[in-house]
Amino acid sequence: MLSATHPYDALMDITARPSTVFVQGKGSWLWDDTGKRYLDFIQGWAVNSLGHAPPAIAKALVEQANRLITPSPAYYNDVSLKLAKALVDQSCFDQVFFTNSGAEANEGAIKLARKYGALHKSGAFEIITFDGGFHGRTLATMSASGKKAFEPMFEPKVPGFRKARLNDLASVARLITEKTIAVMLEPIQGEAGVWAATPQFLQGLRALTKQHGLLLIVDEIQTGMGRTGKLFAYEHAEITPDIMTLGKGIGGGVPLAALLATEQASCFEHGDQGGTFNGNPLMCAAGLAVIEEIGKPAFLKAASDAGLYLESELQRLSARHGLGEVRGRGLLLALDLKLPIAISIVAQAFEAGLLLNAPRPDTLRFMPALNVTREEIAEMIGSLDAILTKSGAARRVP
Numbered sequence: 227m228l229s230a231t232h233p234y235d236a237l238m239d240i241t242a243r244p245s246t247v248f249v250q251g252k253g254s255w256l257w258d259d260t261g262k263r264y265l266d267f268i269q270g271w272a273v274n275s276l277g278h279a280p281p282a283i284a285k286a287l288v289e290q291a292n293r294l295i296t297p298s299p300a301y302y303n304d305v306s307l308k309l310a311k312a313l314v315d316q317s318c319f320d321q322v323f324f325t326n327s328g329a330e331a332n333e334g335a336i337k338l339a340r341k342y343g344a345l346h347k348s349g350a351f352e353i354i355t356f357d358g359g360f361h362g363r364t365l366a367t368m369s370a371s372g373k374k375a376f377e378p379m380f381e382p383k384v385p386g387f388r389k390a391r392l393n394d395l396a397s398v399a400r401l402i403t404e405k406t407i408a409v410m411l412e413p414i415q416g417e418a419g420v421w422a423a424t425p426q427f428l429q430g431l432r433a434l435t436k437q438h439g440l441l442l443i444v445d446e447i448q449t450g451m452g453r454t455g456k457l458f459a460y461e462h463a464e465i466t467p468d469i470m471t472l473g474k475g476i477g478g479g480v481p482l483a484a485l486l487a488t489e490q491a492s493c494f495e496h497g498d499q500g501g502t503f504n505g506n507p508l509m510c511a512a513g514l515a516v517i518e519e520i521g522k523p524a525f526l527k528a529a530s531d532a533g534l535y536l537e538s539e540l541q542r543l544s545a546r547h548g549l550g551e552v553r554g555r556g557l558l559l560a561l562d563l564k565l566p567i568a569i570s571i572v573a574q575a576f577e578a579g580l581l582l583n584a585p586r587p588d589t590l591r592f593m594p595a596l597n598v599t600r601e602e603i604a605e606m607i608g609s610l611d612a613i614l615t616k617s618g619a620a621r622r623v624p
């Protein structure tokens with residue numbers, strides 16, 4: 227047995243983390259066990275769509291925990307039926323399968339595509355994914371991802387994924403063979419550093435996949451549920467994909483994710499898919515609370531306005547410090563620092579009580595709560611301005 231000499235030693239050491247222990251949150255703010263307050267522009271990696279400890283989710287969880295936590299996935303429950311109906315009513319999809327994590331939803335999407343290939347395309351099973359893409363940390367979703375660091379890990383990979391280049395339709399067309407069944411992508415590559423698929427590319431992909439009888443799968447685990455200013459990012463390109471995965475923001479902080487499919491693509495048969503906690507009413511109650519809040523008339527407009535304000539403030543900051551472009555959409559934005567100083571900026575921000583993320587050494591990513599206020603955005607910009615000025619690493623333009 228490992229002798230636990232330090233309180234953290236009982237947890238597997240899977241990533242470098244500051245020793246700070248968080249104990250409380252409210253809206254855009256987190257507190258550690260010393261009482262220090264942090265302004266949170268990570269929000270659990272774009273997870274807490276309504277911020278920390280939102281009353282709507284707390285109420286839904288308490289009420290549901292007192293009523294029914296799970297009857298088992300062998301039976302229907304009223305809450306998952308309501309949530310599935312709400313998602314179907316507000317999207318171009320017809321059916322939903324709930325999962326506990328984004329990776330599990332993507333595993334389901336991969337299985338569904340393979341099933342479709344077995345039923346309708348002579349056993350075609352290959353899925354075209356993209357360099358830089360991120361789809362999760364199970365073996366199949368790591369294999370589907372185009373993250374360089376994953377390449378040498380956990381060999382052998384799950385076969386059947388071929389990588390094209392984002393926004394390069396010809397690179398997709400070149401990979402299509404009789405074995406191909408689907409194309410799968412994030413409308414905005416989040417983990418790679420916030421790189422958007424252009425609307426023209428998404429429209430081109432839709433036409434190409436239709437032409438070859440392929441499924442189009444959008445991984446909206448990071449971009450879905452209002453993150454980009456619309457409920458789903460595919461809406462910006464005015465396309466209708468065949469399959470979509472949701473995660474992160476759909477549960478507002480609790481483990482809930484979903485696989486959605488059109489009637490034609492929804493081809494699982496009994497025994498193909500399942501899982502103990504899938505569609506359990508406790509997590510689905512949180513999902514319902516999130517979708518009800520996001521569905522309130524002014525919510526998405528306010529999130530979209532907040533995104534535009536954050537974008538313009540980041541652009542001002544960039545101009546003032548001689549930095550690079552601001553990328554992304556809505557409240558999923560990145561600032562190119564043009565220098566490999568992002569890790570150091572994140573560390574300094576942490577000391578100053580500001581939580582920021584660096585998906586690349588030269589890039590900061592911003593994914594605040596969807597109900598972040600203008601004052602909180604202004605406060606974050608003020609802190610970041612002070613850190614950039616103090617660090618002196620960036621050229622300050624007079």
Ligand SMILES: Cc1ncc(COP(=O)(O)O)c(C=O)c1O
Nearest residue numbers: 327328329360361362447448473
């Ligand atoms: C686009 C995308 N897909 C899939 C995942 C995996 O989701 P999870 O960590 O819930 O398994 C993530 C997580 O960052 C993601 O951003």
